[in-house]
Amino acid sequence: MGRVGIVGIGQTQFRSKREDVNSVELVNEAVRAALADAQLTIKDIDAIIIGNMEHFESINYSEMWTIDGSGGYMKPVMKITTGGTTGSTIACAGFYQVSSGMFDRVLVIGWEHLSESDTTGAIASCSDPIWERSVMAGAVGPLAIVASEYMRIHGTTEEDAARVAVQAHKNALNNPYAHLHLDITVDDVLNSAMLSYPMKLLDMCPTSDGACAMVFAEDKSAREITDNVAWVKSVATRHDTAFFGDGGLKHGDKLRSLYLATEEAYTRAGIKNPFKELDVIEMYEPSSWSALTWVDSLHICEPGEAPKLFEEGVLSMKGELPLNPSGGVISTNPIGATGAVRVAEAALQIRGMADRRQVPDVELAMATGFGGSGWSDVMILER
Amino acid sequence: MKKVAIVGVGQTKQEASKPHQSFAEMLYEAVKAALNDANMWFDDIGNVVSASSDFWDGRTISNMAIQDVTGTTYKKTESKVASDGTYATVYGMMRTLSEYYDTTLVAAHCKGSEGNTRIITNAIFDPLYQRAIGLDAISGAALQARRYMTKYGITEEQMAKVSVKNHGNARNNPYAQLPMDLKIDDVLNSRMISDPLKLYDCSPISDGAAAVILASEDKAKEITDNPVWIRGAGYSIDAFYLTDRDLAECDSLRAAASMAYRMAGITDPGRQIDVAEVYDSFSYQELMWTEGLGFCKPGEGGKLIDSGRTQMDGDLPVNPSGGVISAHTVTTAGLVRVVEAALQVRGEADKRQVPDVNTAVAHGTSGYCGQGNCVIVLGREK
Amino acid sequence: MVGAKVGVTSGRAKQEFNDELLRITMMVDIPYNFSAGTFGSIFFRELKDSRRIMGIKCNKCGEIFVPPRVLCPECLVELSIDDCIEVSSEGTVEGFTVVNFPFIDPNTGKVRNYPYGTGNIKLDGVSNLLWHFLKESDYSKIHNGMRVRAVFEDKRVGLPSDIRYFETIEGEGEK
Ligand SMILES: [Zn+2]
Numbered sequence: 001m002g003r004v005g006i007v008g009i010g011q012t013q014f015r016s017k018r019e020d021v022n023s024v025e026l027v028n029e030a031v032r033a034a035l036a037d038a039q040l041t042i043k044d045i046d047a048i049i050i051g052n053m054e055h056f057e058s059i060n061y062s063e064m065w066t067i068d069g070s071g072g073y074m075k076p077v078m079k080i081t082t083g084g085t086t087g088s089t090i091a092c093a094g095f096y097q098v099s100s101g102m103f104d105r106v107l108v109i110g111w112e113h114l115s116e117s118d119t120t121g122a123i124a125s126c127s128d129p130i131w132e133r134s135v136m137a138g139a140v141g142p143l144a145i146v147a148s149e150y151m152r153i154h155g156t157t158e159e160d161a162a163r164v165a166v167q168a169h170k171n172a173l174n175n176p177y178a179h180l181h182l183d184i185t186v187d188d189v190l191n192s193a194m195l196s197y198p199m200k201l202l203d204m205c206p207t208s209d210g211a212c213a214m215v216f217a218e219d220k221s222a223r224e225i226t227d228n229v230a231w232v233k234s235v236a237t238r239h240d241t242a243f244f245g246d247g248g249l250k251h252g253d254k255l256r257s258l259y260l261a262t263e264e265a266y267t268r269a270g271i272k273n274p275f276k277e278l279d280v281i282e283m284y285e286p287s288s289w290s291a292l293t294w295v296d297s298l299h300i301c302e303p304g305e306a307p308k309l310f311e312e313g314v315l316s317m318k319g320e321l322p323l324n325p326s327g328g329v330i331s332t333n334p335i336g337a338t339g340a341v342r343v344a345e346a347a348l349q350i351r352g353m354a355d356r357r358q359v360p361d362v363e364l365a366m367a368t369g370f371g372g373s374g375w376s377d378v379m380i381l382e383r
Numbered sequence: 384m385k386k387v388a389i390v391g392v393g394q395t396k397q398e399a400s401k402p403h404q405s406f407a408e409m410l411y412e413a414v415k416a417a418l419n420d421a422n423m424w425f426d427d428i429g430n431v432v433s434a435s436s437d438f439w440d441g442r443t444i445s446n447m448a449i450q451d452v453t454g455t456t457y458k459k460t461e462s463k464v465a466s467d468g469t470y471a472t473v474y475g476m477m478r479t480l481s482e483y484y485d486t487t488l489v490a491a492h493c494k495g496s497e498g499n500t501r502i503i504t505n506a507i508f509d510p511l512y513q514r515a516i517g518l519d520a521i522s523g524a525a526l527q528a529r530r531y532m533t534k535y536g537i538t539e540e541q542m543a544k545v546s547v548k549n550h551g552n553a554r555n556n557p558y559a560q561l562p563m564d565l566k567i568d569d570v571l572n573s574r575m576i577s578d579p580l581k582l583y584d585c586s587p588i589s590d591g592a593a594a595v596i597l598a599s600e601d602k603a604k605e606i607t608d609n610p611v612w613i614r615g616a617g618y619s620i621d622a623f624y625l626t627d628r629d630l631a632e633c634d635s636l637r638a639a640a641s642m643a644y645r646m647a648g649i650t651d652p653g654r655q656i657d658v659a660e661v662y663d664s665f666s667y668q669e670l671m672w673t674e675g676l677g678f679c680k681p682g683e684g685g686k687l688i689d690s691g692r693t694q695m696d697g698d699l700p701v702n703p704s705g706g707v708i709s710a711h712t713v714t715t716a717g718l719v720r721v722v723e724a725a726l727q728v729r730g731e732a733d734k735r736q737v738p739d740v741n742t743a744v745a746h747g748t749s750g751y752c753g754q755g756n757c758v759i760v761l762g763r764e765k
Numbered sequence: 766m767v768g769a770k771v772g773v774t775s776g777r778a779k780q781e782f783n784d785e786l787l788r789i790t791m792m793v794d795i796p797y798n799f800s801a802g803t804f805g806s807i808f809f810r811e812l813k814d815s816r817r818i819m820g821i822k823c824n825k826c827g828e829i830f831v832p833p834r835v836l837c838p839e840c841l842v843e844l845s846i847d848d849c850i851e852v853s854s855e856g857t858v859e860g861f862t863v864v865n866f867p868f869i870d871p872n873t874g875k876v877r878n879y880p881y882g883t884g885n886i887k888l889d890g891v892s893n894l895l896w897h898f899l900k901e902s903d904y905s906k907i908h909n910g911m912r913v914r915a916v917f918e919d920k921r922v923g924l925p926s927d928i929r930y931f932e933t934i935e936g937e938g939e940k
Contacts, residue, residue, distance in 0.1 A: 060506035083444035099481035126443035144862030152909040197904035237460035241838040245894035405802025441797035
């Protein structure tokens with residue numbers, strides 16, 4: 001198995017409503033940007049992977065509908081979807097498909113036009129239709145329940161969570177693609193509307209329109225395209241049991257799938273001390289509260305220490321291990337693209353192309369995805 | 384490039400409705416059968432690729448329902464291909480080839496009985512320009528059938544022959560939903576559904592699940608003495624709007640087949656392939672697909688069925704299982720084709736066995752009117 | 766959006782114009798008819814007929830799960846309907862929230878009444894959690910570790926909502 005690298009990255013502007021484009025055009029915006037970055041044309045692409053949660057736009061077989069935007073006409077096109085993890089899953093799929101030797105250059109595209117439907121209702125319909133749908137209130141409900149568990153176990157306060165949101169929004173000010181550009185304080189978060197106790201409006205991610213595309217290439221092909229490749233060092237995925245009540249979100253002290261997936265990714269990458277070895281992390285944190293639990297699951301601190309890491313600025317832009325220089329999911333969440341944006345942002349950091357949000361001298365970066373009933377994808381990239 | 388083998392297959396009976404089983408229970412039946420077939424259990428499986436559809440399942444993230452019964456839970460990775468099971472098979476093959484995993488469980492489920500086929504397949508069409516016209520899977524196919532008949536002089540009798548042959552073959556398949564002893568006149572005189580498609584030109588919509596276990600070259604040899612090798616795989620996609628295509632042609636199937644044949648080293652498919660399982664949602668589609676698969680020239684699908692070559696006693700039987708027209712489990716139907724083709728290669732297809740199968744083709748389709756196509760070539764030798 | 770909006774409603778499709786850009790609203794109702802399956806049917810039948818909450822005990826690891834299912838999610842051994850057992854209808858709140866925003870219930874197409882309390886409940890003796898409604902909707906009166914009991918509807922139809930909600934057991938404190 002030869003090396004696989006990311007050689008092209010394209011993101012659209014993420015906004016609450018991209019009324020200036022339909023979904024096909026939205027996809028095309030990201031594809032053109034990724035191809036331009038790689039200095040390739042669609043003719044150079046061997047296969048395409050597309051990720052999108054079809055109920056959010058109510059388009060069945062959306063890979064077919066978007067073909068004029070993706071450039072997939074008469075090419076191998078595969079649609080892979082796993083809920084919130086869709087974007088990170090298609091990045092992993094890009095890696096697997098190139099690794100297989102079947103294709104030299106694979107274009108992966110994650111997109112969502114969330115303003116076109118009722119997102120909370122569509123998310124609620126991810127719960128088991130018979131068992132859990134009647135109690136579910138979008139993603140907010142279960143995430144708020146986990147937050148309450150984390151509070152109880154670690155004595156965490158609402159200020160601790162608010163600090164996370166403030167850091168994310170502050171970082172987003174450096175990211176021209178980010179959906180929300182909010183210059184806010186801890187008090188602003190604490191005084192924002194209570195959505196679902198203890199989750200307040202500014203603790204929670206928005207819903208965004210947008211797309212993200214990347215070109216994955218095999219070793220030789222990648223080096224021909226550019227001398228600035230973000231190489232994939234390892235990937236890992238863990239899912240969890242079928243019901244929300246069973247596993248993944250049961251343990252408020254950590255996200256079991258993320259704990260196990262990062263462990264596998266570190267082992268495959270030969271990383272022994274992730275806190276010391278990683279230079280930057282792009283983590284899929286759907287809310288400030290989730291960020292606390294998720295950080296505790298990365299093997300970079302002891303359980304319950306996440307609030308302290310945020311408070312002491314360890315995870316800030318100037319800290320030892322910057323988390324989400326992009327502003328993360330709290331500032332931008334176009335569901336089918338969100339996980340892909342984490343990988344894209346991590347790759348930009350590796351390639352030194354992250355402009356005002358660049359962390360100096362990034363050699364090793366990690367991106368994560370979150371979705372389903374507590375599922376996690378992990379991808380580790382190196383220069 | 385190394386090769387990947389199928390080392391276990393399983394399927395449920397395909398039925399009009401399976402009210403006694405939830406999605407998970409139904410899929411577990413197929414997964415368990417595949418594990419037993421391979422003499423393996425969940426611990427032996429490296430990772431899982433599933434195929435299902437949020438629209439057909441009525442659930443955002445349809446694969447949430449099947450985590451336990453595919454043995455995924457928090458112990459391994461699962462990923463869902465939101466398309467036909469043949470695509471999941473190809474993706475599973477690629478994940479195995481990546482050397483990250485030496486075995487992959489491919490699992491597909493669908494319950495056509497639980498949703499509303501008309502609304503679900505109407506949702507395939509463009510929301511702004513086409514949905515209001517009322518197009519769905521059947522009326523779209525009717526447009527295609529009419530165009531195919533017009534361009535190539537395909538007759539209703541030739542289409543009817545497919546239905547007679549496949550429903551007849553289904554009598555040898557205990558898993559098929561509609562074994563029937565039909566005459567050509569029965570098809571021609573059946574109720575008109577959407578001109579020119581009559582009731583017996585159309586597949587039913589079915590409930591069912593299927594599973595296949597893939598293994599790397601080295602692993603396959605440990606697991607079984609009778610591996611079925613994936614010699615080649617290919618897939619491709621045509622234009623979206625019906626009006627952008629010549630519906631009498633299946634260009635994306637030709638592209639998919641040529642990719643698969645190149646990988647498998649097949650140069651004369653009509654001679655080198657011993658049996659084919661194709662995704663015939665409608666009678667005319669089998670004729671078109673045999674053209675796209677290169678068994679005959681474009682427009683000669685009608686002549687091919689007239690020749691008798693695709694009958695059970697012909698030299699290139701198509702759909703010994705009864706095909707999709709005898710049981711249509713949508714996202715699962717292509718994986719059923721893979722299961723059936725693998726059984727043919729192993730010589731274990733019982734009453735529907737074609738003699739001396741060395742090379743078999745499984746075909747799946749996605750979207751409407753054969754927009755997307757996937758072709759898998761299976762063989763006794765690598 | 767900028768510019769004056771003009772709404773045109775025709776049948777079930779609705780168009781909204783502004784100066785240049787057009788949005789078209791469609792309501793897509795897709796009815797489904799889900800099978801509870803063999804194990805689920807036992808749960809709902811017992812709930813409906815006897816106000817009993819059924820779980821399943823794994824014959825290998827001994828863990829008890831609600832609702833019953835065909836495989837133990839921990840050790841992946843096949844379970845049978847004979848492994849189904851009644852579990853306690855009392856338990857402890859392990860995690861909770863009070864939903865305080867309007868949203869369209871995908872089951873009904875209508876906005877669900879809010880605020881409402883909901884939580885993960887660990888029924889006594891059961892290994893996993895049951896996610897359900899809480900009677901209490903004032904979050905200052907809910908805490909993790911709180912003891913609750915199921916309140917059943919008088920008229921039950923064989924749905925999770927046959928358990929109206931879990932109410933606080935006064936005086937039992939934390940567990
Ligand atoms: Zn067990």
